[in-house]
Amino acid sequence: MPEDFYCEEVLSGKTTAKKVLETDNVLAYWHTRPFWETHIVVIPKTHVGSLLSINDNALLIELLDVVKKVAAIVVNETGAARVLTNLGEYQDSKHLHFKVN
Numbered sequence: 001m002p003e004d005f006y007c008e009e010v011l012s013g014k015t016t017a018k019k020v021l022e023t024d025n026v027l028a029y030w031h032t033r034p035f036w037e038t039h040i041v042v043i044p045k046t047h048v049g050s051l052l053s054i055n056d057n058a059l060l061i062e063l064l065d066v067v068k069k070v071a072a073i074v075v076n077e078t079g080a081a082r083v084l085t086n087l088g089e090y091q092d093s094k095h096l097h098f099k100v101n
């Protein structure tokens with residue numbers, strides 16, 4: 001797995017992502033190799049290392065708004081959802097991403 005799967009594969013278009021929702025600066029898509037039956041990834045389209053290094057509050061709000069909408073879709077369809085972002089050593093790819101599953 002590349003160091004930054006999101007910039008190198010998804011945002012570059014090398015890996016085709018099936019979109020769930022998209023705004024000017026945020027993309028939500030179905031995980032290409034899902035771990036959970038419902039597994040959606042929400043990422044900023046520009047490189048941000050992690051939740052701890054985001055310093056653009058407008059982007060943070062846009063990102064969380066997409067997370068909220070995706071979570072609402074999942075709860076509506078399945079009755080439950082979990083929103084997760086990994087940090088530090090838990091973070092496999094060093095590009096901020098929220099998982100909704």
Ligand SMILES: [Zn+2]
Binds near residue numbers: 004006007046047095
């Ligand atoms: Zn990146």
